[in-house]
Amino acid sequence: MRRTNHRNLVNVGILSGRIPLISLVQFIAVAEHLNFRHAAKALGISQ
Incomplete structure (x- = not known):
């Protein structure tokens, strides 16, 4: 399974006027x- 690069999604969203x-x-x-640390833990992602 390939990981999605969320930074690219954010950049595309900002340029198109939409937020992912x-x-x-x-x-x-x-x-x-x-x-940030507690939010990352709650979302199950690393900081």
């Missing part, structure tokens, strides 16, 4: 946890 759903999910997780 994964970016919104990550933003909301950080806002809820008020901490």
